Amino acid sequence: MIHPTAIVDDGVQVGAGTKIWHFSHVLRGTVLGTNCVLGQNVMAGPDVHMGNGCKVQNNVSLYAGVTLEDDVFCGPSCVFTNVLNPRAFVERKSEFKPTLVRRGASIGANATIVCGVTIGAYALIGAGAVVSRDVPDYALVVGVPARRIGWVSRTGERLGPDLKCPRTGEQYQELNGSLRLLQGVQ
Numbered sequence: 001m002i003h004p005t006a007i008v009d010d011g012v013q014v015g016a017g018t019k020i021w022h023f024s025h026v027l028r029g030t031v032l033g034t035n036c037v038l039g040q041n042v043m044a045g046p047d048v049h050m051g052n053g054c055k056v057q058n059n060v061s062l063y064a065g066v067t068l069e070d071d072v073f074c075g076p077s078c079v080f081t082n083v084l085n086p087r088a089f090v091e092r093k094s095e096f097k098p099t100l101v102r103r104g105a106s107i108g109a110n111a112t113i114v115c116g117v118t119i120g121a122y123a124l125i126g127a128g129a130v131v132s133r134d135v136p137d138y139a140l141v142v143g144v145p146a147r148r149i150g151w152v153s154r155t156g157e158r159l160g161p162d163l164k165c166p167r168t169g170e171q172y173q174e175l176n177g178s179l180r181l182l183q184g185v186q
Contacts, residue, residue, distance in 0.1 A: 006038075009045070015052065033070065051103070065098040065115065072101045075109035075127065082115045102137070106156060111146075124152045138172065138179040151179050 002008055006024045015034035020026060024038050027045025033052035038044065043061040051070035056062065060074050063082040068074070082096045097116035101107070105119045108127035119125065119135045126142030135141055140150040140158060151172065152158055153165035163172040163179070171182045 012045070039076070057109070063096070065096045066101075067098065068101045069103040069105075069121075071104045073106040074101075075107055075111065077110050078107045078125075079110075079112045080115070081113070084115065104154060105135075122152065122154050122156075124156055136178050154181065 001019045003020060003022050005022050006020045008014065008020065008026045009028045011028040012026050013031045015032055015036065017035040018032050020038045022040040024040065024042040026032065029047040030045035032050045033054065035052055036050055036054045038056050039058040041059050042056050044050070045064070047064045048062045048066050050068045051072065053071040054068050056074045057076040059077040061080065063080055065082055066080050080099055083092045084097065086092065099113060099115050100118045102119060102121040104122040107113065107125040108129065110127055111125045111129045111131065113119070114130070114132040117131055117134050119131065120137035120139060122137060123135045123139045123141065125131055125135065125146065129142050129146040130144045131141065131146045138151050138153070139148045140152045141148050150158055151163065151174070153168065153170060153172065155165060155167050157165050157167045159165065159172060163174060172179050173182050
């Protein structure tokens with residue numbers, strides 16, 4: 001479904017079941033997976049890659065170099081940058097830094113993701129956070145600059161000291177500053 005006010009350039013791949021809402025623009029070379037939702041006023045591209053089942057809320061721009069794996073959630077008005085030191089009068093398109101958001105990660109409303117980072121699988125970025133370095137899988141990060149304040153499960157539930165998901169019962173283990181799922185679906 002592509003809303004009549006949306007613009008989808010030639011050379012874009014749109015997967016089955018994907019919805020592109022009001023006033024959005026998808027630029028050439030962009031690949032959108034199946035069953036994605038692009039909310040109102042989303043800009044994606046050029047050459048952005050989005051996996052299956054992603055949800056990009058209103059007013060988000062995904063620039064060249066951004067890759068979203070499957071099931072990524074981008075909250076309203078979150079921001080992705082693509083150059084570390086922009087100047088209006090200096091052309092820096094050759095300096096774009098790639099940003100990777102791994103499977104199942106969620107980015108809160110108005111968060112800023114500085115280019116060149118990887119956000120780990122199932123990580124949860126708090127609203128308004130500024131992410132300027134890599135985020136581990138399952139990490140809960142908040143603040144400016146973003147820092148890890150805990151862990152979340154695959155389903156986004158905050159984990160207590162027992163590292164057991166209160167929703168699913170999945171058990172996790174922390175080892176050397178990272179978290180891994182011991183039992184359950186991966």
